[in-house]
Structure formats: C-alpha cells, structure tokens
Amino acid sequence: MNALLQVRGLDKYFGGLHAVRDVSFDLQSGAITGVLGPNGAGKTTMFNLLTGFIRADSGTVLFDGHSLAGLVPHQIVNRGLARTFQLARPFAGMTVVENVEVACLAPRVRRSGKPRERAHALLNQVGLGDQAELEVDVLPYGDLRRLEIARALATRPKLLLLDEPFAGLGAGEVGPLADLIRTLHKSEGLAILLIEHKLREFMQLVKEVIAMNFGEIVAVGTPAEIVRHPRVIEAYLGTAQIGGP
C-alpha cells in the first residue's frame, strides 16, 4: 500500500544551523502520529517544509502520490494537506463564522456547498456554534485553537498537521480538545500529524511517535516504546555518566 505522505531526505539549513537533517518517514492514510522533541528540535521547521511555507534545501515530499516540490502553501492546501499554527492567527476584525468561511472559499471546496452554511456546520462540529457571530477578537485562547481546527477542516484535508494544539491551554480545556481531535480522527478517517509537548494527552492520543532532536529523527515507535527509548531520554535529560571520572 502506498503511503499518504512519503518524506525522503528532507534537509534545511538556516545559515550555519542545520535545522532539519535528512528526515525521512511515511504516514499512512487515516493514521494519527505525533512528533516529539525538545525546543529547537526542528519540528515546526519540518511542518513549514511540508506545507510549503519554507523551501527545503534538498529532499522530496510525495503527498497522495504527487510531489509537492515547488508548490506554494495555498496550492498544497488545495491538494488536501492542511495545517494549524502554533500561535493561533485568526483574521482580526472579522466574525468567527467569517474566519471559517474564508477557508470554505478555497478552490478545493468552493463547490462543496454554500460557504456560509458549511462554515456554520464546521463551527458546530468543533463546538463553537454559539460563538459564530462574535467578533473573533473576543474569543478566549482555547476557542481560538478550535477555530484554527475548524478553518483547517474547511478545506477537507486528507492530512491535518496540528502544531502544538494544546499549547497555552488551561487544564480544563486540554481534555475536550483532545476528545475533538480523537473524534475527527475516528469519525472522518482523517490522518493527523501533531506536534506536542504535553506528554500525557499526547501519548494517549497518538498511535505512533516520531521523536526528533537537533533536526534529526532519533526514534520511531509506539508511545510506550518511545518513552523508554534511550535516545529520547537523552534528548530530554542529557547523558548520565554514572561512575565516570
């Protein structure tokens, strides 16, 4: 079976910094996979490379059997690969439903129903139905996260990249959002790749983990395997020199 996403030898330098080195992995359709790693491991850079926001120095990305080389972000979204941002970036000065409606106007989904109606349906799906007509500027941070997801879903993605969806959320908001992501994955068969730091929710959510450090993939495995993997422990805690000099 062909993978939905095939990443081969992805490389990115920022000046002298080798931000992403020789990253290769496969994602199957409908998979839910996490990317783990300390700050500066290259996780967000990898997301930006996959979604065309920055250009790779070398390497190939095949999505749904087609190369994404040379495509700009809006073209990649219209191929069915959507993302959310680490910091929620709503369209200021517009209402909540208008924020989602914009994405319903993307060429990929423009003819999949009335944009305004689809936007309302998506807001209901992520639990923001009652806030639809509010100005987006008054939404609390947790709701902005849901809005980001609704906007990404509006483009009917086959693969959704979530960049730290739980970042900045209060304890009471994390559980419901994790449930939403789980539901999307199960009921829609949506493939999800997410970056996260909040380990407990993250490990319960994903089936497979890609662990990164210093721009490299250091381990791939189930959550249970990953937390015991020596190179992952080393990435977070450093190397112990028991009995050393």
Place this chain on the structure above:
Amino acid sequence: MTILKVDWIGALFAVSLLAAIPLVFGSSYIVGVMTVALCYGMWAASWDFMSGLTGRENFGHSLFIGAGAYTAGFLNVNFGANPWWSLLAAPFVAVLFSLLMGFPTLRLRGPYFALAMLSASAVMQNLTIIFSTYTGGQDGLNGLFPILDSTLAYYYLTLTFLVVSAFLLKFIANSPWGLILRAIRGDEATCQAAGINVTFYKIVSLMISAAVAGLGGALYAHYQLQVGPDLFAVILSINIIIMVYVGGMGSIYGPIGGALLLNVLTETLRGLSEYRLWVYTVLLVIILFFLPQGAIAPLWRRIRSVFA
C-alpha cells in the same frame, strides 16, 4: 427594517442629493467644483477598494490617475480621437500600469508595494516633464475636447460613472471576494493556510482599483480640458488617502463622502486666502484626532442603527 434596506434608502438619498445640487445652486461654478469633487470620489473609493480592504497601502494612486488622464490627453490632442474613446482607453492603460506594478511587488510582504507605487508615480511625473516634446512638459497637454457640451450634462455623466463604479466596488466588497480581501488584511499566512491564492486576489483588486482611478482621471481631464504633470504628483495620492481616512476606511461609501466633504471645504475656505491651508489643516487634525475611524462611515452606521 433590515440593515440592507436602510443602506439602499441611504444610498438613494445620497444620490438624489447629489443629483439635486445643480438644480438648487444653478451656478456653473458650483457645478464645476462638484464635478471635480465627484472625480475625487472615484479616486478615493478605488483607493479604498484595494488598500482599505486588504491593508496594503498604496502611496502612489496618482500613477493610475495620471495614466488615465494622459491617455485621454494623448488620444484627444495628439490623435484627435473622439473623446468618448478616452473613457474606454484610460481604464485600460491604468490597468496595464497596475499589472506592471502589482506583479513584482504584491507577491512580497512588507513595504515594497507602497514604496514602489510612491516612486513610480514620482518617476512618471518627472518623465512627463523630461519628454516635453510629447507631453507638453510643465504645461501639459492643452485643448482636449469636452465629451459633452454642457457642464451640467457633464456633471450628470460624471455622477453616473461615480455611482456605477461605487455600486460595483461595494457589491464586490460585500461578496465572498471582499471577505477574502478583508482576510488578507487580517493575516496573509493564515489566508494561504486557508487555501487562498493571496497574490492573485491582491493583483486583481489592484487592477479593479486602477481601472476606476484611470476612468476618474479621464473624466477629470475632459472636464479641465487640460492634463498636467501634477496629476502624477505624490501630494495628490496623499490627499486621496486623507479623504479616505476622513470618510472611514474600508467602507467604499465613506471615502466618497470624505472626498466630497474635503473638496467642498477647500472651496468654502477660499475666502480666507492665505489662511486657507492653516484652517484646513487644523480642521483635518481635529477630525482625525477625535474620530480616528473617520467621520462619514461611523456617522452613517449610527444613523442606520436608529432605523434598523
């Protein structure tokens, strides 16, 4: 009443008011002032359509105005073309200029578009002076034919073009297209993540903006029967931006009101001779200080809230 109904009644009222002005004040002086004010209205509305909605400030709108006006001048004076052709050719040439400017600069984020527009209009102003054999230099091109013989009829022609372009711009601004332009103002990266081709929307919006500005330039040229390098001047662009701010950015109708208001104000203050600029500037500062959202659009929203 619904908001839309009140808006329509308001628009109808404003148009009737403008149509009634020559009937109430019969003097050809006032009709002339108002014809010029209507041209400014087209320039302010077209500026607002691109820059007010997307937030990409255009500091050289006079580039399109001058391009339209000189197109009318060349066709009419140098080639003796029927002046009606100006109204077709001027928007076309202005759109060509917008493509020339938009393709390299609107693909970038940052101040490049604003600065390129500013420089291009200044360069064009100097080119018209340098190539004086063709452009008449400082004196410009003189002896354009009027499109209509009566100034009164010409006022109504200009009013018709203003009303039609204003309705078109407002219609697009209220459509999904306008929603996308406002989203571009909000955040370009999010727009791309929403699958929207941001550059395409910005360039086409600039083309529409340029077409209306160029048409206004031709109408202005055939009123003055003369075109000069000042039509490319940076100060003209700045004046238009001030009119947009006074009217209320992003509303299309507000900037038209701002243009009419400031043109009438300038003429009213003419009696103060050398103190005119002082008073004008002080009034502007007062308006912009106390009404940062502008005067016309917020005023209309307040009136509307009484009825709807």
